[in-house]
Amino acid sequence: MSNQAVLEIRGLEKRFGAFHLGPMDMTVPEGAIYGYVGPNGAGKTTTIDLIMGMGAKDAGSIRVFGMDHLQEEVAVKLKVGYVSPDLSYNAWGKVYKLIAFVRTFYPDWDDAYCEQLLKRFQIGWRDRISTLSFGSRTKLALVVALSHRPTLLLLDEPTSGLDAVAKRELFEELLDAVQDEQRTVLISSHNLDDVERFTDHLGILYKGRLMLEGSTSELVSRYRLIDCTVPELFNPRAFEALRPQRQDGSRWRFLADITNGALEQLKNAGATHITETPVTLEDLFVALVREDNA
Numbered sequence: 383m384s385n386q387a388v389l390e391i392r393g394l395e396k397r398f399g400a401f402h403l404g405p406m407d408m409t410v411p412e413g414a415i416y417g418y419v420g421p422n423g424a425g426k427t428t429t430i431d432l433i434m435g436m437g438a439k440d441a442g443s444i445r446v447f448g449m450d451h452l453q454e455e456v457a458v459k460l461k462v463g464y465v466s467p468d469l470s471y472n473a474w475g476k477v478y479k480l481i482a483f484v485r486t487f488y489p490d491w492d493d494a495y496c497e498q499l500l501k502r503f504q505i506g507w508r509d510r511i512s513t514l515s516f517g518s519r520t521k522l523a524l525v526v527a528l529s530h531r532p533t534l535l536l537l538d539e540p541t542s543g544l545d546a547v548a549k550r551e552l553f554e555e556l557l558d559a560v561q562d563e564q565r566t567v568l569i570s571s572h573n574l575d576d577v578e579r580f581t582d583h584l585g586i587l588y589k590g591r592l593m594l595e596g597s598t599s600e601l602v603s604r605y606r607l608i609d610c611t612v613p614e615l616f617n618p619r620a621f622e623a624l625r626p627q628r629q630d631g632s633r634w635r636f637l638a639d640i641t642n643g644a645l646e647q648l649k650n651a652g653a654t655h656i657t658e659t660p661v662t663l664e665d666l667f668v669a670l671v672r673e674d675n676a
Contacts (some may be wrong), residue, residue, distance in 0.1 A: 386412045387564040388534050389433070403428050403590040405442065410568055410583065413558060417598065418570040418651035424587045426570040427466070430490055430538045434464055446534065459652035460488065463527030466538040471511050471522065478507040480526070488530035496529035502551065516543035521539035524552065537569040541576055553580045578602075580665035586667055593670050598663070601656065605666055606658040608638045608645070613652040621647050627669055637661070 389410035396403040403425040410416045418426055432439050433446070435455055444451040446458045474480035477500070500507065503521035505514070514522065520543055527535060533607040535556070541549050556567055557580065571577050577584070580599065585595040594601055611632050612618075618626045618634065623642035627635040637643035638658070648656060661669070 387448060388412050388414075389568065390443075390445045391429075391433075392443050394429070394432065394444065395440045396425075396432060396437070397440055398428070400423070401590060406590075406592045408585055408592060409596065410566060413564065414565055414583040415567045415569065415581045416583040416585065417570065417577035418585050418587065419574060419577050420570075420587035421572055424591045426587055427538055429587075430450045430464075430536050430568070430570060433536060434459075434462075436455050436632075454610055457575070460490075460530075461533045463530065463532035464536045464538075465520070465523045465536070465540050467520070467542050468538075471519070471526075474511060476507075477505060477509045477511060477522065480511065480522075481507075481529075484526055485529070491530045493529075495531065496525060497608060499525045499528060499555070502555070503548075517545065517548055520544060521548070521552075524555070528555070528577075533565055535565070535567045535569075537567065539570055539572070541571065541573060549576065556580065574662075574664045574667060584663070588671055602661060602663060602666060604639060604641050605661050605669075606638050606640050607643075607661055607665060607669070608636045608648065608656060608658045610634060610636075610648055610653040610656040612648075616651060616653070621651075623647060625669060625673055639667070 387409050389408065391406060391408040394404045394406045418429070420426055431437050433444055433451060435452055447461060449458055451458055471480045474483060479495060487492070491645075503518070503525065505518060505522055507524065511519070511522065516565070520540060524540065541552060544552060553576070556569070569577070569581065581598050583596065584598040584601055586593045607627070612634055614632070616635065618624050621644070623636040623639040623644035624647070627637055636644070645656065
């Protein structure tokens with residue numbers, strides 16, 4: 383994986399009534415499978431829509447492959463595959479009519495790969511789109527997105543409506559698509575288990591704010607849940623590496639950034655009976671949200 387950024391967002395802001403996305407910086411490196419996670423309503427779809435030029439941003443810049451996403455929109459979209467639950471292909475009636483229409487927009491459309499994907503996802507050329515299950519319509523959207531061999535895939539909640547087997551097939555296909563480290567995937571999801579298993583980079587979004595971003599393995603290994611007994615007058619807010627989670631008398635639980643000397647800080651402050659537990663992505667997300675709500 384190179385250090386070159388496929389997607390760079392700087393100072394992005396968007397307001398809808400009381401909702402405010404940003405200001406946000408995001409960097410998606412080349413060859414990454416980037417998991418963009420957060421609860422429904424956090425702003426994930428809004429971000430992807432803005433990248434695709436759907437809606438006007440209030441501030442900031444979005445560059446894809448070094449190009450401005452609006453000034454060079456056609457060139458950008460030729461290199462991007464996009465899947466959203468809001469996409470509907472019913473107007474084309476049957477699968478083969480949809481494929482015949484869409485392929486004309488992409489010089490790099492791969493007919494053999496398209497047919498391979500249709501077979502893999504068990505979709506027939508003459509299937510009527512309106513009669514496909516929700517999961518099969520998602521698979522059809524993936525076929526359309528992947529068949530022109532895009533350099534960047536933007537996938538907004540692509541596992542919605544898919545059973546466990548179909549989810550695994552989807553992620554296997556995504557891993558195949560980026561194995562040469564020249565294709566990049568940004569996948570938004572509220573399903574933390576899926577993201578932790580298949581992504582190598584991560585951005586955690588909550589209430590319109592990007593709370594953490596970086597390598598998935600590094601972020602998860604960077605933090606620990608620490609339980610300890612603290613002395614009287616202990617002030618946890620004085621330590622940047624500690625994020626308080628709960629208190630029971632003198633017994634505290636913290637989310638601790640161990641790369642910033644959290645354990646040493648606790649010991650120097652007189653904490654005793656210290657235990658530490660590795661975190662999962664879900665533990666990390668819940669801890670960040672809990673602190674934010676507090």
